[in-house]
Amino acid sequence: xxxxxxxxxxxxxxxxxxxxxxxxxxEVHRHEFIAIVGPSGCGKSTLLNILSGxxxxxxxxxxxxxxxxxxxxxxxxxxxLTVSENIAMGLRQNPNSSERAAQLEDLIRFxxxxxxxxxxxxxxxxxxxQRVELARALAGRVDLLLMDEPFSALDYLTRxxxxxxxxxxxxxxxxxxxFVTHDIEEAVQLADRVIVLTERPARIRCELKVxxxxxxxxxxxxxxxxxxxxxxxxGLEETLLEPEAxxxxxxx
Amino acid sequence: xxxxxxxxxxxxxxxxxxxxxxxxxxxxMMDEKLSWKVRVLPYMVLLLALALWELLAIRHMYPESSxxxxxxxxxxxxxxxxxxxxxxxLIASLFRVSIGFTLSVSIGIPIGLILGLTLGARxxxxxxxxxFRNLSPLAWIPFAILWFGIGDKPAVFxxxxxxxxxxxIGTVAAVANIPSVYFRAAKEYxxxxxxLLTKVTLPAIMPQVITNLRVTAGLAWLVVVAAxxxxxxxxxxxxxxxxxxGLRLDLIVVEMIVIGSIGVxxxxxxxxxxxxxxxxxxxxx
Numbered sequence: 455x456x457x458x459x460x461x462x463x464x465x466x467x468x469x470x471x472x473x474x475x476x477x478x479x480x481e482v483h484r485h486e487f488i489a490i491v492g493p494s495g496c497g498k499s500t501l502l503n504i505l506s507g508x509x510x511x512x513x514x515x516x517x518x519x520x521x522x523x524x525x526x527x528x529x530x531x532x533x534x535l536t537v538s539e540n541i542a543m544g545l546r547q548n549p550n551s552s553e554r555a556a557q558l559e560d561l562i563r564f565x566x567x568x569x570x571x572x573x574x575x576x577x578x579x580x581x582x583x584q585r586v587e588l589a590r591a592l593a594g595r596v597d598l599l600l601m602d603e604p605f606s607a608l609d610y611l612t613r614x615x616x617x618x619x620x621x622x623x624x625x626x627x628x629x630x631x632x633f634v635t636h637d638i639e640e641a642v643q644l645a646d647r648v649i650v651l652t653e654r655p656a657r658i659r660c661e662l663k664v665x666x667x668x669x670x671x672x673x674x675x676x677x678x679x680x681x682x683x684x685x686x687x688x689g690l691e692e693t694l695l696e697p698e699a700x701x702x703x704x705x706x
Numbered sequence: 707x708x709x710x711x712x713x714x715x716x717x718x719x720x721x722x723x724x725x726x727x728x729x730x731x732x733x734x735m736m737d738e739k740l741s742w743k744v745r746v747l748p749y750m751v752l753l754l755a756l757a758l759w760e761l762l763a764i765r766h767m768y769p770e771s772s773x774x775x776x777x778x779x780x781x782x783x784x785x786x787x788x789x790x791x792x793x794x795x796l797i798a799s800l801f802r803v804s805i806g807f808t809l810s811v812s813i814g815i816p817i818g819l820i821l822g823l824t825l826g827a828r829x830x831x832x833x834x835x836x837x838f839r840n841l842s843p844l845a846w847i848p849f850a851i852l853w854f855g856i857g858d859k860p861a862v863f864x865x866x867x868x869x870x871x872x873x874x875i876g877t878v879a880a881v882a883n884i885p886s887v888y889f890r891a892a893k894e895y896x897x898x899x900x901x902l903l904t905k906v907t908l909p910a911i912m913p914q915v916i917t918n919l920r921v922t923a924g925l926a927w928l929v930v931v932a933a934x935x936x937x938x939x940x941x942x943x944x945x946x947x948x949x950x951x952g953l954r955l956d957l958i959v960v961e962m963i964v965i966g967s968i969g970v971x972x973x974x975x976x977x978x979x980x981x982x983x984x985x986x987x988x989x990x991x
Contacts, residue, residue, distance in 0.1 A: 506890075506894075508890065521894070522894065523894050523895075524890065524891070524894060526887055526891075528884065529887060530887055531892055531908070532888065532891070532905075532909070533985070533987035534909035534912070534984040534985065534987060535911070542893045543897075544895060546895060546896055547896060548896075574983065574984075574986065574987055575987070576986075576990055577985045590895075597908075689711075
């Protein structure tokens with residue numbers, strides 16, 4: 455197995471006369487958590503579509519190891535299937551049915567929805583639905599997860615809880631994650647590396663490594679200073695913090 | 707009597723419930739003060755209509771032969787049932803509708819699926835289908851008689867041409883409305899070919915297809931009456947025509963009552979499909 459399941463080199467995507475993303479180069483290590491933040495409409499979804507393989511770059515090269523699974527903002531579950539049937543979708547590749555049943559049970563216990571196995575998604579709360587989506591994506595062996603603003607449709611408190619939930623899940627089932635969000639706090643709280651994109655055409659404006667171990671408190675000074683740094687980088691705040699406040703975060 | 711009240715009440719509440727007015731349905735189920743209204747109101751309207759009918763009848767604005775009174779109609783009901791004619795006509799009509807409608811569904815839904823999923827076929831065929839959709843099925847009656855004679859076949863043909871095009875169009879629309887996220891997810895989870903069709907495409911269109919079936923079944927029930935009037939030798943539509951020739955307007959009213967009631971029953975039966983757990987999502991959000 456390659457140590458870098460995802461490598462992008464000078465990826466650009468041009469639609470007619472509009473350049474959506476320009477010369478993006480990124481190497482993702484196995485089980486690394488990458489957050490991509492950027493202004494809305496900057497081409498984040500274009501990038502995700504290229505990463506998932508549903509779109510092709512106009513120029514540049516992409517090397518991706520194996521399949522990907524996507525986690526959507528909302529409504530990615532099949533509404534005609536129950537919780538357990540939805541999660542079972544993620545286990546289809548396994549030909550052994552008794553193994554499948556055992557794994558399914560594991561996953562349902564893992565997301566603590568034992569009492570909801572036969573419920574349909576529309577009967578669940580938004581947070582529960584996202585937990586089911588995560589379980590479906592984590593089922594089986596697919597390593598690369600693409601998350602497209604997965605928590606942005608949830609209310610604030612649920613969003614905070616889901617971040618902790620995601621950290622817990624990834625601790626037990628490590629995966630390589632590309633997490634697109636417009637929520638800078640969320641990016642800093644979760645990611646090993648935060649990639650900040652520019653306005654359209656999207657380029658990498660800067661990259662921030664966060665080394666603090668997870669789970670991270672939202673109010674930890676390092677988290678706060680990293681958020682501040684990104685906000686300033688994006689030109690959303692006038693003043694920059696003193697350099698020493700950033701000493702734990704390596705800025706590339 | 708109480709049992710009948712309750713059954714009417716539950717019908718009304720179910721109707722609300724399945725037509726999407728959950729809060730209304732729940733409120734009526736919970737609220738004691740409102741529930742007596744629900745019990746009484748439909749009967750009040752019915753009684754009022756009967757009273758109005760009787761009033762018009764006894765004032766003899768028209769002769770009784772052309773404006774039968776409720777009592778005359780009740781007697782007509784007995785006569786029709788005792789002679790077995792009503793039952794036979796009802797069965798004949800229901801038979802034609804079942805055959806014609808089943809044919810439409812089993813041909814229309816697959817065609818709708820194919821057109822919905824392939825842009826080329828859709829572009830090519832939709833104008834023609836729209837044309838036939840907007841053509842009154844009654845225009846086909848002369849051809850139906852010339853091609854199929856008199857009896858079951860022309861009626862089945864007319865039901866078919868009247869319902870197959872709306873079924874196709876409804877299915878195409880349902881397929882076009884499937885959010886693309888389901889297809890993307892299906893691809894990620896390794897669904898393709900037949901399993902994509904049975905596990906994603908079909909369940910995704912089911913709620914809309916059921917709604918479409920309610921509309922088209924109602925249409926088929928309207929058309930069978932017209933078809934039998936002209937190309938039948940039995941059936942409820944034929945009975946109306948026959949009684950018109952015999953100037954038995956009391957019996958025509960009997961048949962009208964039966965036709966309307968059976969139409970409601972057919973709709974109610976198809977409505978039951980919406981209770982299937984795997985389609986409820988389509989009606990509840």
